[in-house]
Amino acid sequence: MGRYVARRSLQAIPLLFVVSIIVFGMLNLAPGGPMAAYERRAVGMSPQDIERMRQQLGLDDPVYIQYFRWLGQVVRGDLGQSMATRRPVTTEIAERLPRTALLMAVSFTVTLMIAIPFGVIAAVRQYSFFDHFVTTLAFIGQSIPQYWLGLIMIVVFYGILDNPFGDGPMFPSGGMYTLGQDFSLLDRIWHLVLPVTMLSLAWVAWYSRYLRASMLEVIHSDYVRTARAKGLREWVVIMRHAFRTAAIPLVTIIALDLPLIFAGALFTEVIFSWPGMGRLFYDAAERRDYHLLMAVIMITSFLIILSNLLADIVYGLLDPRIRYQ
Numbered sequence: 462m463g464r465y466v467a468r469r470s471l472q473a474i475p476l477l478f479v480v481s482i483i484v485f486g487m488l489n490l491a492p493g494g495p496m497a498a499y500e501r502r503a504v505g506m507s508p509q510d511i512e513r514m515r516q517q518l519g520l521d522d523p524v525y526i527q528y529f530r531w532l533g534q535v536v537r538g539d540l541g542q543s544m545a546t547r548r549p550v551t552t553e554i555a556e557r558l559p560r561t562a563l564l565m566a567v568s569f570t571v572t573l574m575i576a577i578p579f580g581v582i583a584a585v586r587q588y589s590f591f592d593h594f595v596t597t598l599a600f601i602g603q604s605i606p607q608y609w610l611g612l613i614m615i616v617v618f619y620g621i622l623d624n625p626f627g628d629g630p631m632f633p634s635g636g637m638y639t640l641g642q643d644f645s646l647l648d649r650i651w652h653l654v655l656p657v658t659m660l661s662l663a664w665v666a667w668y669s670r671y672l673r674a675s676m677l678e679v680i681h682s683d684y685v686r687t688a689r690a691k692g693l694r695e696w697v698v699i700m701r702h703a704f705r706t707a708a709i710p711l712v713t714i715i716a717l718d719l720p721l722i723f724a725g726a727l728f729t730e731v732i733f734s735w736p737g738m739g740r741l742f743y744d745a746a747e748r749r750d751y752h753l754l755m756a757v758i759m760i761t762s763f764l765i766i767l768s769n770l771l772a773d774i775v776y777g778l779l780d781p782r783i784r785y786q
Contacts, residue, residue: 602666
């Protein structure tokens, strides 16, 4: 296992290098740039001022020189400064990451608490009313666009329905706390309800369907029938023998989604004005903030590689037949 982890870690270095070249080139090929806002708006800056700022930011150098200058900074542990705020990129990320981590952790917890029982019970009671209910819910969750769902939720729960316990709307339309109010756990939960619901609905739909399909393949296997023949209780057979193997495809999907904790849920954070990584990435893309965009994309790429490695390790723990040499 140790050799496998070391080999995969070494393979990640050239992969990240290639990804950085592609992303940096695509960002520079995109129309506009960090100076576009100053060039198309009357902000009191002369062409000489704009050119001087371009030189200060190093944007007048060839693209390959800009790339190697950025790469040299990254190797030294410096992600650079935001071209828009002139603050260190690490500071910008450090401020937003805990907020996204809170949103994603609550959403993942709610999702798994619902999706795992739904998927297991739907498979065990195949073609029952509960199975049809879960299947219908999954189709609805997969079919509804997230951004549309978020807007509808704001219209209904903020614009139409009133709070039954006080004045004002049932749920806030955005933000993560009430302005001018001291920290309150209930207030934070109140602001989490709509964005968590928006995220969890889609994830519950995907995860429950994957788990149901995987469980249906496993519960009819020979070793599961053998476990039943030994006289084990049904819930022991399902959870200890069938679920461990059936969870492997689910681990793959979760591993691919885990980097979202860093990158943030773009639609959710923008629609609900949640000040996290998704909103930061959106603002950086609008301003063509190359250093900030590169930092977010590269760290997300690294986390994707890391999460896939962790998923392979979990495979070996769930299924003793899997061995890594």
